[in-house]
Amino acid sequence: MPDSLVIKNLNASIGDRAILKDFSLTVPKGEVHAIMGPNGTGKSTLAKVLAGHPDYTVQSGEAFIDGEQIIGQEPDAIARAGLFLAFQYPSEIPGVTIANFIRAAIVARQAKGAPFDAKAYYAELYAKMDALKMDRKFTARFVNEGFSGGEKKRCEILQLMMLKPKYAVLDETDSGLDIDALRIVSEGVNRLRGPDMGFLVITHYQRLLEYIVPDRVHIMYDGRIVHSGDKDLALELEAKGYDWVKKDLASA
Amino acid sequence: MTTLTSMPSGILDASLQQNETKRFAGNDWFIQLRQLGWKNFEALPLPKRDDEKWRFSDTRSLSLADFTVAAAPSDADTAKLIGQSHFITRPAGLIIHIDGHCVLRPVIAPELAAQGVKFESLEDALRHHPALLKEFLLKHEANLGGAKFLALHQAWLRAGYVLHVPKGVEITQPFVSVNWTLTEGAAIFPHALVVAGDHAKVSIHEFNLSALPDQRALAISAADLHAGTGAHISRFAVQAWGKNAQSFEIANTCGGRDALITSVNAALGSRRARLENTVRIEGPGADVRLYGISVATGEQEFDQRTLQIHSAGKAKSDLLFKNVLLNKARTIFSGLIKVAPDAQQTDAYQTNRNLLLSPEAEADSLPGLEIEANDVKCSHGATTGQVNPEELFYLLARGIPLAVAQELLAEGFLEEVLSKVDNEEAAAVVREMFRQKFHTA
Ligand SMILES: Nc1ncnc2c1ncn2[C@@H]1O[C@H](COP(=O)(O)OP(=O)(O)O)[C@@H](O)[C@H]1O
Ligand SMILES: [Mg+2]
Numbered sequence: 001m002p003d004s005l006v007i008k009n010l011n012a013s014i015g016d017r018a019i020l021k022d023f024s025l026t027v028p029k030g031e032v033h034a035i036m037g038p039n040g041t042g043k044s045t046l047a048k049v050l051a052g053h054p055d056y057t058v059q060s061g062e063a064f065i066d067g068e069q070i071i072g073q074e075p076d077a078i079a080r081a082g083l084f085l086a087f088q089y090p091s092e093i094p095g096v097t098i099a100n101f102i103r104a105a106i107v108a109r110q111a112k113g114a115p116f117d118a119k120a121y122y123a124e125l126y127a128k129m130d131a132l133k134m135d136r137k138f139t140a141r142f143v144n145e146g147f148s149g150g151e152k153k154r155c156e157i158l159q160l161m162m163l164k165p166k167y168a169v170l171d172e173t174d175s176g177l178d179i180d181a182l183r184i185v186s187e188g189v190n191r192l193r194g195p196d197m198g199f200l201v202i203t204h205y206q207r208l209l210e211y212i213v214p215d216r217v218h219i220m221y222d223g224r225i226v227h228s229g230d231k232d233l234a235l236e237l238e239a240k241g242y243d244w245v246k247k248d249l250a251s252a
Numbered sequence: 253m254t255t256l257t258s259m260p261s262g263i264l265d266a267s268l269q270q271n272e273t274k275r276f277a278g279n280d281w282f283i284q285l286r287q288l289g290w291k292n293f294e295a296l297p298l299p300k301r302d303d304e305k306w307r308f309s310d311t312r313s314l315s316l317a318d319f320t321v322a323a324a325p326s327d328a329d330t331a332k333l334i335g336q337s338h339f340i341t342r343p344a345g346l347i348i349h350i351d352g353h354c355v356l357r358p359v360i361a362p363e364l365a366a367q368g369v370k371f372e373s374l375e376d377a378l379r380h381h382p383a384l385l386k387e388f389l390l391k392h393e394a395n396l397g398g399a400k401f402l403a404l405h406q407a408w409l410r411a412g413y414v415l416h417v418p419k420g421v422e423i424t425q426p427f428v429s430v431n432w433t434l435t436e437g438a439a440i441f442p443h444a445l446v447v448a449g450d451h452a453k454v455s456i457h458e459f460n461l462s463a464l465p466d467q468r469a470l471a472i473s474a475a476d477l478h479a480g481t482g483a484h485i486s487r488f489a490v491q492a493w494g495k496n497a498q499s500f501e502i503a504n505t506c507g508g509r510d511a512l513i514t515s516v517n518a519a520l521g522s523r524r525a526r527l528e529n530t531v532r533i534e535g536p537g538a539d540v541r542l543y544g545i546s547v548a549t550g551e552q553e554f555d556q557r558t559l560q561i562h563s564a565g566k567a568k569s570d571l572l573f574k575n576v577l578l579n580k581a582r583t584i585f586s587g588l589i590k591v592a593p594d595a596q597q598t599d600a601y602q603t604n605r606n607l608l609l610s611p612e613a614e615a616d617s618l619p620g621l622e623i624e625a626n627d628v629k630c631s632h633g634a635t636t637g638q639v640n641p642e643e644l645f646y647l648l649a650r651g652i653p654l655a656v657a658q659e660l661l662a663e664g665f666l667e668e669v670l671s672k673v674d675n676e677e678a679a680a681v682v683r684e685m686f687r688q689k690f691h692t693a
Contacts, residue, residue, distance in 0.1 A: 051649050054641070079651035091646040095664025104660055105650040142664070143646075159650065 002067045003029045005167045005198055010061030012049045019045040021223035032199040034209055037220035038242040043202045044088050047171045051085040052078045082166030086156040086173050093143035101143050102162050128161045133184050149176025157188045167198045174208035186211030206238040221250045262320035263439045269407055279378055289406025296400040305397030308584040308616040309555050319439035319470040322351035330355045333432050339459055340677045343428040345371040350432045352411035352440040368418040371427055374443055377414035388447050388478055392504045396528040396557040401500045405441045405472045412443030419449035426455040426675050433462045433469035444475040448483035455486040457678050462494030475503040479511035486514045486674045493521035502528045509535030516673055518682050519546035519554050520689055526555040536566040544573035545669040547686050548581035549693040558587040560600055568599040575606045576662045577613035578693045586618040593624040606636040607665050609658055659690045
């Protein structure tokens, strides 16, 4: 399918441990899909495999963004092809400022040798930081170094807003956020929603989905999607708990 | 004589050295200093492979042959290089040498001169302030292996600067000294003498460069830093000689009671560069910080030898040397902390971190402690490794290509030290020099 993020029968492992088991999912552009599932079920693995993390081995399966195969591509090429991963645990990068980091990511997307408009860049960066209620002084801070959990997640969303990918995978962006931060981050995401971007929102809790209302909700268990539905599925899951997934859905 | 050994020429020619020494008639002590330098130079052997103080260094390629003391530069070259020597705006004073000839004598603000501040070429200072030089110039032996090189420096001593800030005078804007090599095969022996009186504050930046990137050159530099009671000295020395230069620097840093000294050495240039830095803690409460950064590429060898001597107690010294290695480059860090028996309550630290960006690069580290006091906090450590894979993945996942990502991480690695430079303009200049070096590696 063009205009979609398509994941087909993906099998991936770490070491000799199989994690993703025939995982399939399609996120059409313009939609927001949520994946919920208990800890250890393979949600972050899915995100990292899509992003090309070298620790994981893909045994079989495919993934396409707008028809372009990304499995087997280098992580930087996948990102430039249009996939953005907001990390569950973003790395700290000592000595590299946020401004230089995002600038390098933007330059990497420009035609070789094209001039970089620093003035426009800072104007945009400041506007987006204002929207996320981030102090402008953060531009000179080293990426994620000494940030609180919430600051790290805001910084991920700032990068998302600056890089404008075709598809964004948000891995537990709500964890470590208080209600105010959750609202700000969700507003940032909601502002990006539109016909040009697809979202895969990974979360453990239904809470985030009150702010970022999904078009579809998928329940993941033991490396695959075991159940899909509309936004009300999140509420049902919240009410019944993950035992419901383990006992009923997984064996279905 | 029937042997085929060629006659010594240039800097190894005794008669040339004697002739030049005659120029200092009237300054007998200085003539004697140069003569003693020559005598020691002739008596000392070149370092050999099994010399412990030269462990891991490529001693085979050490050669002092075929270097000459160059004539004064042309007016055109002088004008051009002076034009390229303005690294920071409005320094407190600027001195420029080309091939060991002072081509720009410093002018300092009348207020500073009125307070007794002196910033002069070594030759001028010899005439004007012989007593100051007698008291502070070359008062310490080279104890880290470079005695023969320091002896040759002493024998040919003429170039360099003297910076004296008297008691109580505080100057925040840095003084700047720029050394250029210009002539093929030139040897230079620049000296840096910084004396800060009690409670004085001074900052000096040194930029060492070659006018032509491929030019052969030999630089044997020495620095003497003396900080009196409560004095602050900050020094930023940038070694950016051309890629065919050999350079040796022997530095001595003395901190008196409650002195604060920060020294940052940045290394970029030379085929081989050796830095010997001895810190002498002579008064309680002194705080000496010794930092080094380098990016070594091609087949460069950066050889760093340090010694932190604590003779007085209740004082602190902190050392951090960080090297980034590419291609087939090599770095050697050898450091020793020595704490005298009565230097109680000493805090002394030493860290060497090496970032390998190539499987063919090699970093050797020899940290050491010799503690004779019992109430001390001392540590030393060394790490050598590649970029952190999770950090690298984070950059790649933003679409940044591998080479750019590695460069960003390496620049970030150096930033910990560059951020200690007391002048943002100078730090930016050197940051850009490192960036250019990555791009041409
Ligand atoms: N680097 C790793 N090494 C070994 N096992 C791992 C590694 N990363 C994840 N796992 C295992 O893979 C499984 C899936 O983990 P993960 O994808 O992080 O789950 P989730 O994000 O759904 O909580 C877990 O059992 C976890 O312990
Ligand atoms: Mg996870």
